[in-house]
Amino acid sequence: MCEFQVKATRKLQVIDITPRIREIVARDGLEEGLCCVFVPHATAAVAINENADPQIGEDLQEALAKAVPQGIWRHDRIDNNAAAHIKAAILGSSETAPVTRGQLLLGTWQSIMLLEFDGPRERRVVVQIG
Amino acid sequence: MCEFQVKATRKLQVIDITPRIREIVARDGLEEGLCCVFVPHATAAVAINENADPQIGEDLQEALAKAVPQGIWRHDRIDNNAAAHIKAAILGSSETAPVTRGQLLLGTWQSIMLLEFDGPRERRVVVQIG
Amino acid sequence: MCEFQVKATRKLQVIDITPRIREIVARDGLEEGLCCVFVPHATAAVAINENADPQIGEDLQEALAKAVPQGIWRHDRIDNNAAAHIKAAILGSSETAPVTRGQLLLGTWQSIMLLEFDGPRERRVVVQIG
Numbered sequence: 585m586c587e588f589q590v591k592a593t594r595k596l597q598v599i600d601i602t603p604r605i606r607e608i609v610a611r612d613g614l615e616e617g618l619c620c621v622f623v624p625h626a627t628a629a630v631a632i633n634e635n636a637d638p639q640i641g642e643d644l645q646e647a648l649a650k651a652v653p654q655g656i657w658r659h660d661r662i663d664n665n666a667a668a669h670i671k672a673a674i675l676g677s678s679e680t681a682p683v684t685r686g687q688l689l690l691g692t693w694q695s696i697m698l699l700e701f702d703g704p705r706e707r708r709v710v711v712q713i714g
Numbered sequence: 715m716c717e718f719q720v721k722a723t724r725k726l727q728v729i730d731i732t733p734r735i736r737e738i739v740a741r742d743g744l745e746e747g748l749c750c751v752f753v754p755h756a757t758a759a760v761a762i763n764e765n766a767d768p769q770i771g772e773d774l775q776e777a778l779a780k781a782v783p784q785g786i787w788r789h790d791r792i793d794n795n796a797a798a799h800i801k802a803a804i805l806g807s808s809e810t811a812p813v814t815r816g817q818l819l820l821g822t823w824q825s826i827m828l829l830e831f832d833g834p835r836e837r838r839v840v841v842q843i844g
Numbered sequence: 845m846c847e848f849q850v851k852a853t854r855k856l857q858v859i860d861i862t863p864r865i866r867e868i869v870a871r872d873g874l875e876e877g878l879c880c881v882f883v884p885h886a887t888a889a890v891a892i893n894e895n896a897d898p899q900i901g902e903d904l905q906e907a908l909a910k911a912v913p914q915g916i917w918r919h920d921r922i923d924n925n926a927a928a929h930i931k932a933a934i935l936g937s938s939e940t941a942p943v944t945r946g947q948l949l950l951g952t953w954q955s956i957m958l959l960e961f962d963g964p965r966e967r968r969v970v971v972q973i974g
Contacts, residue, residue, distance in 0.1 A: 585746060585814040616845060617974045618880050618940075620748050620810050624821030626764040633933040634886040639918035640929045647912050647930045652777050658769035669770045670777045673763040673805070675933070677824065680748075680810050680880050680940050682972035684845040689970060691884030694937065710819060712812035714747045714844070714974070715876060715944040750878050750940050754951030756894040782907050788899035799900045800907045803893040803935070807954065810878075810940050840949060842942035844877045844974070 586612075586711045592628075592703035596649070598641030601709060602695045609688040612713045619688055622678040622710045627668035627702035629675035630709075635695035645699070648674070668701035675699055683713060716742075716841045722758075722833035726779070728771030731839060732825045739818040742843045749818055752808040752840045757798035757832035759805035760839075765825035775829070778804070798831035805829055813843060846872075846971045852888075852963035856909070858901030861969055862955045869948040872973045879948055882938040882970045887928035887962035889935035890969075895955035905959070908934070928961035935959055943973060 586608045590599050601621070609619055621630050634640050648671045657666030679696060682689040690696070698707060716738045720729050731751070739749055751760050764770050778801045787796030809826060812819040820826070828837060846868045850859050861881070869879055881890050894900050908931045917926030939956060942949040950956070958967060 585812055585819070616972070618748065618878065618972055620812060622810075622812050622819070624819065624824060626762075626770075626821065626823040631933045632886075632937045633929055637919055637922055639922070640886075640926065640933075643917040643919050643926050644930050644933050646917070647934075651781050651911050657773040657776070659767055659773050662767055662769070666770065666773050669763055670774050673761045673770075673774050674777075676806065676809065676936065677762045678810055679936065680882075680938055682845055682880060682882050682970050684972070689845070689882070689884065689972075691886065691968075693886040694884060708821075710812050712746070712748055712814070712819075715942055715949070748878065750942060752940075752942050752949070754949065754954060756892075756900075756951065756953040781911050787903040787906070789897055789903050792897055792899070796900065796903050799893055800904050803891045803900075803904050804907075806936065806939065807892045808940055838951075840942050842876070842878055842944070842949075 588709055590707050592700035592705050595703050596645045597700040599698045600635045600695050601698050605696050606688050608711045609683055614713050615686050617683045617714055618680050619683050620678055620680045620712045624708055627672050628707050629672045629699045630679045631675050631697050632679050632694050634693040665702045671701045718839055720837050722830035722835050725833050726775045727830040727833055729828045730765045730825050731828050735826050736818050738841045739813055744843050745816050747813045747844055748810050749813050750808055750810045750842045751826055754838055757802050758837050759802045759829045760809045761805050761827050762809050762824050764823040795832045801831045848969055850967050852960035852965050855963050856905045857960040857963055859958045860895045860955050861958050865956050866948050868971045874973050875946050877943045877974055878940050879943050880938055880940045880972045881956055884968055887932050888967050889932045889959045890939045891935050891957050892939050892954050894953040925962045931961045
């Protein structure tokens with residue numbers, strides 16, 4: 585199990601963590617298997633999509649913000665971040681990708697990204713290969 | 715492979731299954747690997763989020779109900795539960811979390827939850843560790 | 845690692861790939877473990893739900909189209925398919941299901957489906973069992 589940290593500096597952010605995941609997979613040495621990228625947080629998520637145009641991440645954040653507006657939920661009376669929890673549950677706290685020939689298998693247009701929904705915060709990313 | 719059942723008593727429900735998953739992982743004895751929690755159903759899902767405030771699960775069910783209203787879909791003419799299918803497909807039938815040092819790795823605010831979208835029903839939960 | 849191709853002939857499509865996944869799992873010979881079905885694409889996704897009534901797939905596509913309309917996103921100015929990226933990120937590029945007694949474990953009403961959001965295109969499906 586490997587772990588690293590990323591710093592989200594804004595409330596809503598998309599952080600490309602692909603280079604760090606690729607490096608961890610290459611260092612691990614496993615030839616064939618799975619790589620699970622997991623965030624141990626309830627207001628952040630992991631997603632796989634294109635980052636060659638970083639506007640896609642902004643569009644994703646905007647689409648989620650439209651579908652899940654802020655400030656209208658039960659949990660907002662306790663801690664004003666219910667929308668962040670709902671978005672994180674929908675996107676999911678992990679992504680699993682194949683490892684083959686010792687490398688992470690991603691498509692040409694795929695990056696692995698941490699989605700921050702309640703920043704600024706320091707976030708842990710856990711990578712389990714097996 | 716391990717399996718247990720949970721009983722949803724309402725149409726929409728969120729059931730925290732974390733204690734049972736933790737127990738299965740601890741009993742399994744695997745030191746490092748992955749734990750996949752899977753529901754073999756098309757109108758229920760598995761999600762990871764906070765349950766310390768159980769209102770978050772209610773908020774999640776409400777957000778999904780707003781995005782996917784009932785009774786307006788093709789499948790409703792056959793079996794009046796299309797919204798339940800759509801929500802289950804969006805949330806996903808499984809979650810995968812890391813196992814490390816023989817324990818399920820979850821964040822402080824993370825619980826594993828079964829989401830019922832078409833209860834009351836008895837549901838199977840399958841746990842595969844490897 | 846196994847790979848096959850599927851051809852989406854329409855812009856929005858749902859293609860049941862369960863028989864091919866079952867065959868790959870059976871041929872692989874692993875008795876107990878996980879099967880990860882992954883698409884190396886940023887405008888297609890993998891989902892598990894019912895296909896006995898194929899209208900459920902159409903309903904899912906329609907629900908996503910309502911939540912994520914076309915043509916209003918930043919990325920549309922570069923490549924007119926932002927909605928396809930957003931839908932793919934929400935649904936996710938993989939599904940993981942248990943393998944037990946050498947067989948893929950799916951519920952009676954569950955099929956594994958490739959969701960095409962930007963067809964017509966030829967798509968790769970990667971299956972990693974372990």
